Amino acid sequence: MLNTVAIIGRPNVGKSTLFNKLTKSRSAIVSNFSGLTKDRNYGLLSIGDSKTFLIDTGGIDSSKQESIDNKISEQAWIAVDESSLVLFVIDGSEELTNLDSEILDNLRKRNKKFIPILNKNDKKKCFKCLL
Numbered sequence: 222m223l224n225t226v227a228i229i230g231r232p233n234v235g236k237s238t239l240f241n242k243l244t245k246s247r248s249a250i251v252s253n254f255s256g257l258t259k260d261r262n263y264g265l266l267s268i269g270d271s272k273t274f275l276i277d278t279g280g281i282d283s284s285k286q287e288s289i290d291n292k293i294s295e296q297a298w299i300a301v302d303e304s305s306l307v308l309f310v311i312d313g314s315e316e317l318t319n320l321d322s323e324i325l326d327n328l329r330k331r332n333k334k335f336i337p338i339l340n341k342n343d344k345k346k347c348f349k350c351l352l
């Protein structure tokens with residue numbers, strides 16, 4: 222049985238971009254339009270002989286009450302429950318948001334092993350980044 226790793230985070234942080242890079246595919250649609258990924262999308266991450274299932278998920282947004290947004294978040298948490306490790310993607314070009322904190326709390330409540338991934342650092346406007 223292969224290990225399964227889920228990629229989660231709030232909408233538009235770059236989850237599908239990371240999924241495509243890691244699976245060396247274009248199976249996930251990437252767009253600047255927030256909320257594009259709606260369902261769980263499975264791919265294979267191969268490093269040498271080792272293979273892992275990777276799941277791209279839709280953006281988790283508990284502030285939206287419409288049923289489609291709830292369903293997207295629900296699907297993402299199902300992916301978390303299916304996985305032994307989570308890649309928690311955060312937009313590193315912005316401050317942490319309440320949504321990021323909620324996701325973090327939920328991961329901790331579930332006692333899930335996770336790695337925070339600070340993405341979009343190339344966009345960060347800070348003095349150090351310009352050096």
Ligand SMILES: Nc1nc2c(ncn2[C@@H]2O[C@H](COP(=O)(O)OP(=O)(O)OP(=O)(O)O)[C@@H](O)[C@H]2O)c(=O)[nH]1
Pocket residue numbers: 230231232233234235236237238239250251252253254255256257258259278279280281340341342343344
């Ligand atoms: N500058 C910059 N842009 C990025 C980076 N990663 C992703 N993007 C852009 O951010 C936008 C959103 O990327 P996606 O990969 O679709 O984000 P997502 O988290 O899957 O979005 P949803 O599925 O809508 O939740 C796209 O325009 C990407 O090209 C990065 O590291 N740097």
Ligand SMILES: [Mg+2]
Pocket residue numbers: 236237238249250251257258278279280
């Ligand atoms: Mg996506």
